[in-house]
Each structure stands twice: as C-alpha cells, then as structure tokens.
Amino acid sequence: MNDIFMIGQNFGAITNSIKSDLHSHWLLQLFVSANGKLVINVDGEEISCKAIAVNANIIHEFYTEDLIHFTMLVHPTSQLGRSMRTYFLKNNPYYILSEDRAVELQLLLLNTVLIKKSSNYADLIKSVVSYFDNDTLTAFDPKIKTIIKMIDSCDSEKTPLRVKYLAKAMYLSESRISHLFKEETGIPLKSYIVLHNLQKVYQKIFNGESITDAAIASGFDSSAHFAFTNKKMTGMSARDIIKDSRFLKVSL
Known part of the structure; x- marks a missing residue:
C-alpha cells in the first residue's frame, strides 16, 4: 500500500x-x-x-x-x-x-x-x-526570499538552475550569494537547487509524466543522473517509490 x-x-x-x-x-x-x-x-x-x-x-x-x-x-x-x-x-x-x-x-x-x-x-x-x-519565527532576509522565489518559479526546461545564474541576477558573486544563503537557511545553495529539482521530478511524475521525461524537464542531465541523485537522497529507487x-x- x-x-x-x-x-x-x-x-x-x-x-x-x-x-x-x-x-x-x-x-x-x-x-x-x-x-x-x-x-x-x-x-x-x-x-x-x-x-x-x-x-x-x-x-x-x-x-x-x-x-x-x-x-x-x-x-x-x-x-x-x-x-x-x-x-x-x-x-x-x-x-x-x-x-x-x-x-x-x-x-x-x-x-x-x-x-x-x-x-x-x-x-x-x-x-x-x-x-x-x-x-514567532522571524522572516528571511529580503535577498534570501527573492532567491527562493527565483528558484521556485524557475522553468528548468528553459533555464537550467545554476548558482552563477542566480548570482548574476542578484548582482552578487557566486561565493557571496552561496554564503548568504547558507547563513540564513542553514542549507548550501547548490544542495537547495538539487532538492528543488528532485521535488519537481516527483511533481511531474504525480501528474502522469514518465520518470525520464520528468527528470530531463526538471534540470537533470539524464535519467541516470536523476536515478543516482534520487538513490543517494532517498535510499530507494524512484520506481520502488512510485510502484x-x-x-x-x-x-x-
């Protein structure tokens, strides 16, 4: 079940x-x-x-x-x-x-x-x-809120998410934007992007797309790249999860 x-x-x-x-x-x-x-x-x-x-x-x-x-x-x-x-x-x-x-x-x-x-x-x-x-939680710094919004609204099929893309959009260096993001959220920016891409895959699978199509459309280089990342982060294969x-x- x-x-x-x-x-x-x-x-x-x-x-x-x-x-x-x-x-x-x-x-x-x-x-x-x-x-x-x-x-x-x-x-x-x-x-x-x-x-x-x-x-x-x-x-x-x-x-x-x-x-x-x-x-x-x-x-x-x-x-x-x-x-x-x-x-x-x-x-x-x-x-x-x-x-x-x-x-x-x-x-x-x-x-x-x-x-x-x-x-x-x-x-x-x-x-x-x-x-x-x-x-009672305090809000994120406005810069961090903007970065999160940019990531969440990004269409990976048209613009693959990269730290350098976010840094350029925020007029910050890659090292500075990565430092600010980790300091505020506790999560490395690159890891957050991978997590975002992984979640997008499952959203697309839930909507009826194949694993391969969902992976490519969500920013992974290939279905094999997604499979490796998914196994590392969930301990299970995507096929076992959705079976x-x-x-x-x-x-x-």
Missing part, C-alpha cells in the same frame, strides 16, 4: 512498503507507526519509538516490515520546517514526539487508513502542523 500526497512543498505517504538504504537529504522527515513502535537507524543509533522527526542532512535508514506507517518529508524553508528545526530539532539529529501526541497521531493514522477520505488525511496533517508550528502508489492532493 502506498498513498502518496503533496501539500505545498511537503510530501507524505501512508505506506507499508518503505525499505530504504542509508541515506541523507536536506528535507526534514517525520515517521509515525500506525500501532506499536517503529525501529529506525538515525546517525548510527537504533531507536525504538512511536513517532520521530529526523533532522536535515542526517544519515538514516528505515524499513516498514510490511506494517503501516506515516511519513512526511518537510521542506526546510517552509514555515513548518523552520519551526521544527528552530524549536524542536535544533542541532540534534532527531526529536522523539511526546507520548500523548504520538498516540493521538497513531489514532488519526489508523482512522485514515480505515476510511481513506481526503478529509481524514487533512486532519492528520493538521495535527502534525499544530504540534510543530510556531508563528503500486496512489497519488493524492490534500488541502488543509
């Missing part, structure tokens, strides 16, 4: 078919077991718990063992991602959710699996957001 959904910049799934090798990516990731506890390897440590959030750029691996789990990939520059990093994860590799909220999420997850209505998916996501969200999957759009 694989119900994959997209909410803004964030992706999630209710699944019993994750078997990932050791990998790391610049997204934050939340895992919730439908019942009992999950076992996950994070930064070389085996952890048993009901629900856990893993920080960006932390090596981890996970196997569902044919049991139902919820997982959510949270964009690090989104309101939710910034709140998770600032107030919960901080500089730690992971954060284990409190027992009462973990049980609440488990009950919502079980209800979602049984009923399978978009409203139930929305309730589950809202509960995750309410746990982590914090509206037997149902793609949903959830509105909050």
